[in-house]
Amino acid sequence: MKQILPILFFLLTINISAQTDAETLKTIYSTSLTNGKSYEWLDYLSNQIGGRLSGSLNAEKAVNYTKEQLETLGLDKVWLQPVMIPKWVRGNKEYAFIESASGITTTVNICALGGSIATPIGGVKASVIEVKSMDELKMLGKDKVSGKIVFFNRPMQADLIQTFEAYGGCVDQRYAGAMEAGKLGAVGVIVRSMNLRLDDLPHTGSMSYGDLPNSQRIPSAAISTNDAEKLSSMLAMDKSIKLFFNQTCQQLKDVQSYNVIGEITGTEFPNEYILVGGHLDSWDLGDGSHDDGAGCVQSMDVLRLLKETGIKPKRTIRVVLFMNEENGLRGATKYAEVAKQKGENHIFSLESDAGGFTPRGFQFDCDDAVFAKIESWKALFKPYLIHYFEKGGSGADVAPLKTDGNVCAGLRPDSQRYFDHHHAANDTFDAVNKRELELGAATMTSLVYLIDKYGISPISNANELKN
Known part of the structure; x- marks a missing residue:
């Protein structure tokens, strides 16, 4: 009997933790679907600012707008990171x-x-x-x-x-x-x-x-x-x-722009960073709603949803809106360069750059042991019809942060209609479904919550539950 009791206690503890996580995810999804901000932010980016070609006036307006919106969320820190970017103009x-x-x-x-x-x-x-x-x-x-x-x-x-x-x-x-x-x-x-x-x-x-x-x-x-x-x-x-x-068209001299960054400082491990992001620039034919306004506003909403639901992260959660993904990756390169100089430990980086369609899951760039741990959370996403957890590429902007010991990931929405709009004049706000966009924001937030709670070390559930 003395041997059986610890086993029963362990199994009960696991079950309680799983129930707690399921309830937290339910709250995150409910909050995003009934009180989300991503669609409102995207409406402004798309319809009041428009296409955000690198080096353009609209790109500058988008930098200022998103910084202002992040500042309204009560984050611990919001700032702009300077980066020199190419300026190409289409002409007539x-x-x-x-x-x-x-x-x-x-x-x-x-x-x-x-x-x-x-x-x-x-x-x-x-x-x-x-x-x-x-x-x-x-x-x-x-x-x-x-x-x-x-x-x-x-x-x-x-x-x-x-x-x-x-x-x-x-x-x-x-x-x-x-x-x-x-x-x-x-x-x-x-x-x-x-x-x-x-x-x-x-x-x-x-x-x-x-x-x-x-x-x-x-x-x-x-x-x-x-x-x-x-x-x-x-x-x-x-x-x-x-x-x-x-x-x-013509190529002009490089100009200065910015990555837009905001963060919630971790309560226990402030020097471990979890990043969410998308790229703020777009092409100029449409207004860049799917590519990648959707990813930007979803990433912004991750931090807002954490605060709205009362989750106090143990690790620092940082949102980065990268500049110049479309024609140079200068923003991503600069961000990774500065992070390395500062010795910042980015344990997990999640990018949304595949449109604002219904989320299906994630791809993870990590080793097998860590992937096995992340995959064990898959059942928590099943009620939301999200089953796609696969190893593979993450995203262009977070890839420069990859090391042997961390994880880079990409949100994977349903992609069947994505290339109908990609880089074309019909990449516009009317092509984005509000509910699908908000489901994506909730899905990202849920994964960030789990990564923050349990970390990425391939340790046993028993040890995790003791922490």
């Missing part, structure tokens, strides 16, 4: 057409890719050569590419359920297409938009020339999926057709 609206015969043209929808140079004054017109991959381009060689516009037409793979995997499988043509085509003497590049549906919206995004000399740099633009299909069909019938496009 781009224009393009397909010329099938002299005087016979068909207008198509394009947009300049971020970081691209302008076309020559008056635009560029040339024959088009269609390719599906970098390897295919290189096999053609300079003789067949020189003087032409290269059309990269590899679509996102539709049968991949994980849409970010489909995106990763074709984004190289957008990012490096102009660099590789420029080496072969092309005069321009047109890239099929990274979009799983067929529509008339071109999707922008970052591109790079690498160390290509200025003399070989060529203008690069995205074309809508409908018009990519049209151009490909016309080329199949007549290889002699030409494409004209004109864009006036």
Whole structure:
């Protein structure tokens, strides 16, 4: 009997703790869904400020607005972290057409890719050569590419359920297409938009020339999926057709901006940091509601929900709204650099940068032992239909904080509609569902609560419950 009693006590203690955690999560979700702030904050960011291109006036307004809102929450500290960022401007609206015969043209929808140079004054017109991959381009060689516009037409793979995997499988043509085509003497590049549906919206995004000399740099633009299909069909019938496009974008000198940071100081382990964040900058075609206004306001609401529900964190909980994720990652790089200089111990970093859709779970960049511990909490999320706990990548802004001994994670919402809006003119506030956004904020808060309560060391539940 003396041996049985400690076991019964241990099992009872575990059950009581599990019930307490379940009740806490229920309170967090209820508070977010009935008294959330994320949707209100996003409304202002999207509709009163708008697209927040790095280095723009709108980005500066977003910095000031989010800092002011964090200051209203009664956090222990709110501040701005200076960072120098690139400033690229789009210029006048781009224009393009397909010329099938002299005087016979068909207008198509394009947009300049971020970081691209302008076309020559008056635009560029040339024959088009269609390719599906970098390897295919290189096999053609300079003789067949020189003087032409290269059309990269590899679509996102539709049968991949994980849409970010489909995106990763074709984004190289957008990012490096102009660099590789420029080496072969092309005069321009047109890239099929990274979009799983067929529509008339071109999707922008970052591109790079690498160390290509200025003399070989060529203008690069995205074309809508409908018009990519049209151009490909016309080329199949007549290889002699030409494409004209004109864009006036330019790269200016770097300017100063800021990461926006706020924190609740931990009551027991103030030097252990748990970070939540998203990126405050966006592209300029829409208002950046899904990418990544949603992640920013959800991260802000994590700290508000902790205070609203009376949770006093043992560890320091910090929100970081990173600047310049879209075309440089300067904010993330600066933040990680300063954290290293200060010797800050970021035990856990959670990023929301996959849209404001219904949360499905998380991906974790950590070792197997720590993942096993985190996965043991999965049952607590089951009542909210959140079952996706997987090892994998976290997020671009928190990745620089990764060490062998910490955890980086990413919120994973349902992604099936995300690339319909990603980097396009329809990434707007009306595309965000209030309830889905607030479920995401509650989900992030719940995981932060558990990480703060139990830490990330792969220790036994018995030891955890004694602490």
